[in-house]
Amino acid sequence: MKFSRQTTLRAQATVAGVGVHSGLPVTLTLGPAPVDAGLIFVRTGLEGSDREIQATAEHVVATDLATVLGDRDGPLISTAEHVLAALRGMGVDNAVIEVDGPEVPIMDGSAAAFIAAIDQAGIVNQPAQRRFIQVLKPISVKMGDSFGEIRPYANGFRAEVEIDFTNPVIGQQSYGFDVSPERFRREVGRARTFGLMGDVARLWSAGYALGASFENTVVFDDERLLNTEGLRYADECARHKVLDVIGDLALAGLPLLGAYRSVRGGHKLNHAVLTALLADRTAWRVVEGEAARRTTRPVVEVGSGIVGGRIAAAYGPDVS
Numbered sequence: 179m180k181f182s183r184q185t186t187l188r189a190q191a192t193v194a195g196v197g198v199h200s201g202l203p204v205t206l207t208l209g210p211a212p213v214d215a216g217l218i219f220v221r222t223g224l225e226g227s228d229r230e231i232q233a234t235a236e237h238v239v240a241t242d243l244a245t246v247l248g249d250r251d252g253p254l255i256s257t258a259e260h261v262l263a264a265l266r267g268m269g270v271d272n273a274v275i276e277v278d279g280p281e282v283p284i285m286d287g288s289a290a291a292f293i294a295a296i297d298q299a300g301i302v303n304q305p306a307q308r309r310f311i312q313v314l315k316p317i318s319v320k321m322g323d324s325f326g327e328i329r330p331y332a333n334g335f336r337a338e339v340e341i342d343f344t345n346p347v348i349g350q351q352s353y354g355f356d357v358s359p360e361r362f363r364r365e366v367g368r369a370r371t372f373g374l375m376g377d378v379a380r381l382w383s384a385g386y387a388l389g390a391s392f393e394n395t396v397v398f399d400d401e402r403l404l405n406t407e408g409l410r411y412a413d414e415c416a417r418h419k420v421l422d423v424i425g426d427l428a429l430a431g432l433p434l435l436g437a438y439r440s441v442r443g444g445h446k447l448n449h450a451v452l453t454a455l456l457a458d459r460t461a462w463r464v465v466e467g468e469a470a471r472r473t474t475r476p477v478v479e480v481g482s483g484i485v486g487g488r489i490a491a492a493y494g495p496d497v498s
């Protein structure tokens with residue numbers, strides 16, 4: 179499959195589960211969208227008409243426990259990050275994400291169910307070049323102990339995460355890779371949400387995380403992993419953080435050409451770096467071009483004519 183062109187889904191595919199915060203059943207349907215549509219949430223099941231919201235950074239209204247999108251009428255879709263990660267990670271530019279409740283279903287806490295839905299729907303090329311946001315200079319944000327940075331990168335999109343938990347079972351971990359559909363699927367797609375037992379218990383008593391369970395969260399206490407089935411990867415926590423980064427940065431609205439690094443970060447840091455990048459018009463430009471890896475074909479800077487030079491794409495061909 180060629181990824182030099184924009185892509186969408188061939189058909190619809192549906193996923194049913196529960197919301198991690200409400201614990202209530204919710205159904206999500208992925209479907210096709212036109213060229214340049216981007217990723218669009220449609221909240222159905224409301225009294226009155228459905229509400230649409232573009233998955234972009236300006237629509238982020240909260241980042242405390244998950245990435246929440248909304249508009250001036252209030253929050254609309256919570257826990258947007260894993261389905262966005264699946265779409266961006268698998269190289270889907272344009273899609274409609276219909277959700278009939280206030281939260282994206284948590285499924286098993288990873289992106290696996292959404293990747294399966296994308297596989298079921300199929301990915302098709304569209305008659306337009308893929309467009310990217312190319313990072314032109316480093317942008318960094320420090321928030322307390324957290325540090326995040328996005329910088330120019332010649333080989334597509336790279337996501338790097340370092341975590342450093344005082345909890346000795348999690349401890350220090352790092353993970354990073356140049357994002358391609360193959361590597362996304364294999365290396366981070368199945369990495370689950372994780373938490374500390376003390377925090378989960380506190381959330382439960384405050385009426386949050388009512389849908390959280392060992393079915394969808396990797397839970398640690400101070401001494402051990404509490405899930406009897408064990409981990410999917412030894413460094414599953416760091417890999418899940420990379421998954422979150424890919425989902426949160428999908429809110430750029432276009433695939434990024436750049437390298438992102440997060441140290442002790444989370445949704446709030448990811449959003450802060452993306453917002454700082456987008457706010458600085460000298461730090462990025464929109465380019466479109468052939469997306470084959472290591473290509474030397476020229477790139478068109480939108481609105482500014484042809485810009486020569488070497489550019490690599492965010493997504494290589496879907497082959498191993």
Ligand SMILES: [Zn+2]
Pocket residue numbers: 259260371418421422
């Ligand atoms: Zn997550």
